[in-house]
Amino acid sequence: MTPLTSEFKHSRPLTLGVELELQLLSQRDFDLTRAATDLLGSMHYDGRFGEIKLEITESMIEVSTLPRATVDGIASDLDGLRQTLLAQCARNNIALCGGGTHPFHHWPDRRICPGQRFDELYSRYGYLAKQFTVFGQHIHVGCTSADEAIWLTQALAPYVPVFIALSASSPYVDGVDTLFQSARLNAVSAFPLSGQCPELRDWAHFVEHFHFLQDCGIANSIKDLYWDIRPKPEYGTVEIRVCDTPLTIERAAALAALAQSLSHHLLRTRPAINTGLHLYVARYNKFQACRYGFAAHISDPLQRKPVEMKELLRELFEQLGEDARELGCSAWLDLLKVSLEAELNDARWLREQQAKHKNLNDVTHAAALLFASGTTTESGENKQ
Amino acid sequence: MISSVLLPLRTAWETLQERIFFLPPFPDQLDSLALFSLLLVVGLLVGEWLRAHLGWPKIIGYVLAGTVFGPSLLGWISIEALAQTRPVADAALGLLMLEIGRRLDLRWLLRNRDLVRATLGDIVLSFTAIFLFSYLVVDLPPAWAAAAAAVTMASAPAVVLLTVEEFNAQGQVTERIILHTALGSAAALVVFTIVLGVVHGQHNADWINAIVHPLWVGIGAILVAWPIAALALLVARLLPKRSLAQVFILVATALLAVGIARMLAVPVFLTLFVMGAILALRDKDKTLSYTSLPDGHWLLAIILFVVVGASLPWQQFTWLTGIQAIGLLLVRALAKIGAFAWAGGSLPLGKRILVGIGIQPLSATAVFMVYGLAGLYPEIGRSALALPLLAAAIMELVGPALCRFAIARAGETARDDSQKGGVA
Numbered sequence: 001m002t003p004l005t006s007e008f009k010h011s012r013p014l015t016l017g018v019e020l021e022l023q024l025l026s027q028r029d030f031d032l033t034r035a036a037t038d039l040l041g042s043m044h045y046d047g048r049f050g051e052i053k054l055e056i057t058e059s060m061i062e063v064s065t066l067p068r069a070t071v072d073g074i075a076s077d078l079d080g081l082r083q084t085l086l087a088q089c090a091r092n093n094i095a096l097c098g099g100g101t102h103p104f105h106h107w108p109d110r111r112i113c114p115g116q117r118f119d120e121l122y123s124r125y126g127y128l129a130k131q132f133t134v135f136g137q138h139i140h141v142g143c144t145s146a147d148e149a150i151w152l153t154q155a156l157a158p159y160v161p162v163f164i165a166l167s168a169s170s171p172y173v174d175g176v177d178t179l180f181q182s183a184r185l186n187a188v189s190a191f192p193l194s195g196q197c198p199e200l201r202d203w204a205h206f207v208e209h210f211h212f213l214q215d216c217g218i219a220n221s222i223k224d225l226y227w228d229i230r231p232k233p234e235y236g237t238v239e240i241r242v243c244d245t246p247l248t249i250e251r252a253a254a255l256a257a258l259a260q261s262l263s264h265h266l267l268r269t270r271p272a273i274n275t276g277l278h279l280y281v282a283r284y285n286k287f288q289a290c291r292y293g294f295a296a297h298i299s300d301p302l303q304r305k306p307v308e309m310k311e312l313l314r315e316l317f318e319q320l321g322e323d324a325r326e327l328g329c330s331a332w333l334d335l336l337k338v339s340l341e342a343e344l345n346d347a348r349w350l351r352e353q354q355a356k357h358k359n360l361n362d363v364t365h366a367a368a369l370l371f372a373s374g375t376t377t378e379s380g381e382n383k384q
Numbered sequence: 385m386i387s388s389v390l391l392p393l394r395t396a397w398e399t400l401q402e403r404i405f406f407l408p409p410f411p412d413q414l415d416s417l418a419l420f421s422l423l424l425v426v427g428l429l430v431g432e433w434l435r436a437h438l439g440w441p442k443i444i445g446y447v448l449a450g451t452v453f454g455p456s457l458l459g460w461i462s463i464e465a466l467a468q469t470r471p472v473a474d475a476a477l478g479l480l481m482l483e484i485g486r487r488l489d490l491r492w493l494l495r496n497r498d499l500v501r502a503t504l505g506d507i508v509l510s511f512t513a514i515f516l517f518s519y520l521v522v523d524l525p526p527a528w529a530a531a532a533a534a535v536t537m538a539s540a541p542a543v544v545l546l547t548v549e550e551f552n553a554q555g556q557v558t559e560r561i562i563l564h565t566a567l568g569s570a571a572a573l574v575v576f577t578i579v580l581g582v583v584h585g586q587h588n589a590d591w592i593n594a595i596v597h598p599l600w601v602g603i604g605a606i607l608v609a610w611p612i613a614a615l616a617l618l619v620a621r622l623l624p625k626r627s628l629a630q631v632f633i634l635v636a637t638a639l640l641a642v643g644i645a646r647m648l649a650v651p652v653f654l655t656l657f658v659m660g661a662i663l664a665l666r667d668k669d670k671t672l673s674y675t676s677l678p679d680g681h682w683l684l685a686i687i688l689f690v691v692v693g694a695s696l697p698w699q700q701f702t703w704l705t706g707i708q709a710i711g712l713l714l715v716r717a718l719a720k721i722g723a724f725a726w727a728g729g730s731l732p733l734g735k736r737i738l739v740g741i742g743i744q745p746l747s748a749t750a751v752f753m754v755y756g757l758a759g760l761y762p763e764i765g766r767s768a769l770a771l772p773l774l775a776a777a778i779m780e781l782v783g784p785a786l787c788r789f790a791i792a793r794a795g796e797t798a799r800d801d802s803q804k805g806g807v808a
Contacts, residue, residue, distance in 0.1 A: 027489070029674045034554035034796065042556075042730040058554075091730055092556055093492040109552070111798070359625040361674045 008149065008203060011067070011142030011236035014264055014327070016074050018256050019064040019138040020245050021055055022085070022371075023102055025095040030364040032059035032105040032133065035094045036113060043088050049080030056118055057110040057133045059102075061085065067142065067235075071260060071329040075253035079374070082249050086372055097368040098252075099350065100135055100170030100184035100244025103360040107131050107174075128191065134184040135245040137167060137252055139259040140237035146203035148267070149231040152238045153197050154275045155266045156259075157282065160196075160228050160242050161289035161298050162316065165309055166336055167243035167255055168293045169346030175360055181293030181347040184244050185286065193219060194226040196282045199275040206231065228286070238263070242286075247346045247370055250335065257332035261320040264327060277301040294343050313340050416468050423461070423469065424683060426453060427690040441547050441784035446686050448781070450693020461694045471646070473691040476684030477542060477752065478642040478656040479635070481569075483677055484541035485660020488566040498729025502736070503564055505723035506743070507571040510537040513719035514712060518771065522708050527579070527586040528768035534579045535754055535772045536716060538572035539565040540747030540783060541657075546685055547745075547787040555796035557735050561742035561787070568743065570661070573654050576753055577602040587761050604650040609659035612641045613666065616659075620672045630675040651756060653749045689780075692751055696777040700770050709774040716775075717744055735794055742790030745783030750776040 026033040036058045045052060050065040063085065065077035082096075089096050110130045112122045122129045143149040168181035180186070188194050193213075200206050213219040222233065232239045240259055246252050281299040288296035289309065296309040317337050324330040339345060353363040397410045414422070430452075431445030453460040493499050511533045518529035544565045548558055577598040584594035616637040623629045638656060645655040667673055721740035725733060754769045754776070791797055 027492075028487070035556075037795075038556040041732065044730075090495040091498075093489065093495070093559060109798075111554070114795070359674070361625065362670065365670070 008146035008231070008233040009236035010144055010146075012069065013142060013144050013267075014260055015067045015069055015140075015142030015237075016071065016256050016260055017050075017065055017067050017140035017142075017235065017237065018074050018078060018252060019062055019140075020078070020081075020098070020249070020252055021060050021062050021135040021137075022245065023097050023099060023135055024059050024061055024089070025097060025102075025364065025368060027093050027095050030095060030361050030368065032102050032110070033094065034058040034111050035089075035092065036061050039085075039088055039092060039094065042092070043084075045084055045088075049077040049084065052081065052085060054113045054115065054118075056113060056121060056129055058113055059105070059110055059133055060135065061096075067140075070327070071253055071257040071332045074256050075249070075332070078249040078252060082371070082374075095365075095368040097364065097371045098135070098169065098245045098247040098249075099346070099364075099367055100168070100182055101173050101187075102133070102135075103172035103350070103364055104175035105133065107133060125191070131187055131190070134170070134187045136184065136188075136241060137243040137245045137255060139240045139243065139256050140232060140235055141240070141259055141263045142235075142237050143231075146206075146231070146233070149233075149236075149238050150200050150203050150206050151273075152263060152266065153229050153231055154200065155271070155273050156229050156238065156240065156262065157196060157275065158278050158285075159262060159316075160282070161285045161296060161309065162313060163240060163242050163255065163258070164244075164286065164289035165293045165296060165313070166258065166339065166345065167246055167251070168290070169244040169247055169350065171347040171350055172354075172360060172363075177351070177354070180291050181345065182244050182290045185242065185290050188226060191226045193224055195228070196279055197227050197229060197275075199279065203231075244346070247349065247367055248375070249371075250374070251339075251346065254332045254335040257324065257327075257329035258320075258336060260327055260329060261324040261333060262316075264323040265320055268323065274302065293345055293347060294340065310340065310343075413468075414465065419465055419468060420472060420687065423450075423687050423690045427686040431686070441550060441788050443543055443546055443550075443685075443689050443784040444781055446689035447693035447696075450690035451696060451698065453690075454694025454696070456694075456696065456698035461690075466691060466694055469687060469691050471642075472684060473688045474646060474652045475639060475642050476681070476688035477749070478645075478652045479638055479677060479681050479684060480542040480545055480688075481653045481656040481749070482634075482638050482641075482660040482663075483545055484562070484566045484569060485657040485662075486664045486673075487545075487562050488570065488661045488664050489563060490665070492563060496729070498727060498731075499560070499563065502560075502724050502727035502729065502739075503567045505727050506564060506568060506720055506740075507537065509719040509723045510568070510716055511571075511575060513715045517712055517715045521711065522771055524768055524771070525586070527582045528764070530575075531579045531583055531757055531769065532712070532772040534572060534575040535750045535757070535769070536712065536746055536775055537575065538568035538746075538749070539743035540745035540749060540779075541565050541569050542685065542688065542749070543745035543747045543784050544743070544787055546682075547784050548791065551788060551791060551797040553791040553796045553798075555791075555794060556731060557738050557742060557794035558791050558796045560731070560739045561790065564739065564743050569657060569749065572749075573651075573657060574602075576654075580757070583757065583761070587764065601650055601654065604648055605645070605655040605658045608641055608644050608648065608650060608655050609662055612637050612644070613659045613662040616663065617667060617671055620675070621669075625671065626674045630672060631678050634672060634675055635678065651752070653752060692747065692780060695751060695755070696780065697770070697773060698777065701774060705770055705774050708771055709778055712771060712775045713746075713778060716746075717741075720744065738790040738794050742787050744779065744786040746776050746779035747783060 024035040036054050053062050055062045063081040065074050068074045085096055107130050110133045112118050164182050170182050170184040173183045228242045229240050243255055281301045285298050294309055297306040298309055298312055300307050324333045353366045357363055394410045401407045427446040427449045430449040431442035434440040434445040435442050455463055514533040514536055515529050518524045518532040519526055581594045581598040584597055620630050620633050641655055641659050642652050645652045721737055724736040724740040754773045758769045
């Protein structure tokens, strides 16, 4: 039994942690550029807001907050990380922005970051590793026990389309409007261990399943499981991995508020879950959310009928109101409600910018200015 | 040699001409287009061979081809032929100078004061060190020592841009090499215009030239560059960004600037650099910022470096000048590397030294500056400027390799060699 699967580090309930993968851009044309190792190599940062680290290619950088009990704490860390990175980027003439994909970069130009893990990934996955220059937000929710983490992983699974629709910020790939709201997940789905967590009874069952994968030579560590939602034993969390990196950290914090309120709601009400049935519709629902966003039709396998995403979201926000109030994150959740009512997600904002500028360089420039400004796409106001 | 080979053919042609009336006179000179294509093929072959077999930058191959086939060695490219290709070389150099001017990112200097310290250190130390070496060690008169320093103090924009492009380099060392090359070029061009006045003042009793010529060169370049840059932006605004039409506008206006600069005897490299800098500063809406030179500029670059190679006066080489030139280059190298090591900043010392190595190239601009200056006072200038010319000649071959070494050592070149750049 490997340490990864045998030891689940217990967390305080519903603590949060957020990881964001960000884009490093040339100030000249706002294309992706090779910058990550240079930025980190010359950075003097004491880690007070969390970590800043390399990702698979040199045009990406990952920030991760410290574990926080509240969304306000997460937002504060994210703002600190943003300011730190922006200052370092300014010294090095690099621009920084959010968004799930870079709208027009040429993936063969990407450089794999130095490091044994990255070399192994490149040798294992070949060009997929370079094409994996896509940018996601991962949200960690603390669990008090390993069994609770397995239950929550499965209980959250039907809400994957919700997270996708609310975070969608990757309509452009290779300079083309994909017609998707989130095209990023198509790059992720090329990996053999992407997809959904199977039906599991408890932690022991998960360990058994993982050993099965190990024995078959499919996975060496939990990092190899690119599931939409997975347990993260070393942090004692459940990790939601389907969100695009939003264009603003305010939206990233709002998505963390949704994850926390929803987890609180699920753990409080303990609804019956039927993972097996959900697995039948999971891929279809994910496609719907990626393709149509708020206009998606989500299949409900329990009621055996399609449900409009907007309707589903309205009901969900209604249900989560009490939980959000208890957790002190109602204001953050309201930001998502406003977005829903205006039907304005980040993908739409990017398309509006393209309609205005008719040029993806300018769209990316605008996204970089937005990220640096600390305003939101919905209100244009600073939430901090 | 070639004329003796062609003699029987000429005789036969002239005999035929007496009977076949439509035959033109025997062509004594190669047509410009044919010459253009021959230079292209020869340069390309040598450059590709060196790159494929030794991993050297292609520019070295182009210069070597020019040197071998030029007047100094085989003589297949005659001095007259060189004069014929000068407009193409001017156009190539002009386009590359335009590009380096467009890369002059002054906002970066405002955001990172370390860069100001580094670039001032580079400019002041390089000029002072070369001037003192030329004046005290080589014993050049002060005005010509200043001229030698003005000509050789800056890096070579064309070499740096093409090497970076060839090896698809990206990163902080690369970006800083480009920035300091642009800033150094700007400083060298200012010093060059001042030195023009000093040289006139020393060799000409008539003070008007000493004042008017630098003004003609400096202000002339601005007066040519400014309206043409404005015209380029005006027309480009009517077209989609990054469109082929914008590329044509960029190239067409650059060629217009080259032509007018040639007509007015204002240095082409200065005019196009100023035009590029004006485009960078005035293009607030980024109308032309995303529009790049077409890949075809490599064709012109080959011609440029073959011509530069053929223009190098290897026949003037003496052991003494050779040693002096190497001395100048060592002093220059120490000044540049020392300036970056001293300047400090967030970039680690090792990488700052690599920036100092990466800006070592010295090339076409320097050669053309030397010929421009020497042309004014041929009797003195030729001998006085043999030193910087020979230094430039040596660096034509070593500079691209040093630039490549710096970006490769910094880990900023693409890992595999199947990248864009050049004509491969």
